[in-house]
Amino acid sequence: MTGQFITFEGIDGSGKTTQISHLADALRDAGHEVITTREPGGSPGAEEIRSLVLEGDPDRWSAETEILLFTAARRDHLERTILPALATGKIVLCDRFADSTRMYQGLSRGDLRAIVDQLHTIMIGREPDLTILIDMDPATGLARAKSRATSEERFEDFGQALQEQMRKGFLSLAQEFPDRFRKINGDQPIEDVSRDICETVLAHLA
Template sequence: MPQKGLFISFEGGEGAGKSTQIRILAETLRSRGLEVVVTREPGGSPGAEAIRHVLLSGAAEAFGVRMEAMLFAAARNDHVEEVIRPALESGAVVLCDRFLDSSRVYQGTTGNLETDFIETLQRIAVDGTMPDLTLIFDIPAVDGLARARKRADDGATPDRFEKEELETHEKRREAYLDIALNEPRRCRIVDAKQQQERVTEDVLSMVEPLLERFDHLSDVAQ
């Protein structure tokens, strides 16, 4: 039987630095001999990437937030079935930039959709595949948006979520913190306002205990 892998999701508001930390962690784990799959949402599989373009371009806005939530769920299910679950079954470490908590926050909290509706969608979409660890990158909305705008100044095009009002982004921050409070066994809060090197240290310290399941790392870790 293949060794069970490890599933880590990265969550947080705009400009929190998730992508940088995913890249650094992936490099660290690969240097230890682990197979690492880096993926993202919405997207990560061919079908989900097609839906991602529709969502982030704003083309689905006219159909309302309920339809958007269903599109996110459809993309997530394809992603789980085609990429995440097979990788975990092969014994890989999956690092995912956003997962179901983003739908809870973006479509639930600030999209004003009913909790029961969102949770039902997520239960169907993930079909039992949940992260072993969720790292929630916490940063004041004003600071995160400043970082996101700097990326735009450097040539990156902001998506429609980055363009929304400061108050909306702060509500999302609080929603993420509530998730961490309510699910402490799965979630850890990372202070994303720190210097990048310190954030990297914190991330590794949170991931390290879960690496014990990989027997072939025991010699490296000693």
């Protein structure tokens, strides 16, 4: 049995966590086995690394160190959570994956995209079957993100300029990988975003 690996990407505050939850409910109602997970994180070892990269001062790590940390977390996540679920035919819904590293560390923190891709090829070797890109206004997304009660604000503390750069980068990735990316308008009401995502995913599964 082979499952489906579906990732969600977008700027901070774009509503990925909420929409993953809504989609998981809809897919379960349709009879699918679903697990939800996130990056960085998704396995015990990766969750430990998550606290290292998402908390603390914005300048805590260099871009090169971040790439190594994210790749290590992703490898553990892949081995312990994603691949076992896919092997039993489940649908895996993941909040961020390698595309976020391509953007946040590969482009915004230095011209390191080639290094990100090289490490991904060597250590991960797996792309999603489908990627949902929730595209929205960076100012709105950042305001949402900053309103959350969490200590994981390290990247949000880089400010709106980073979010604007990330939005452009994600849209560029959608053009680079058109076979797996599907862009959803995130500036709509939440229920409309959920409807569009559900229709898109069900069409893909069919």
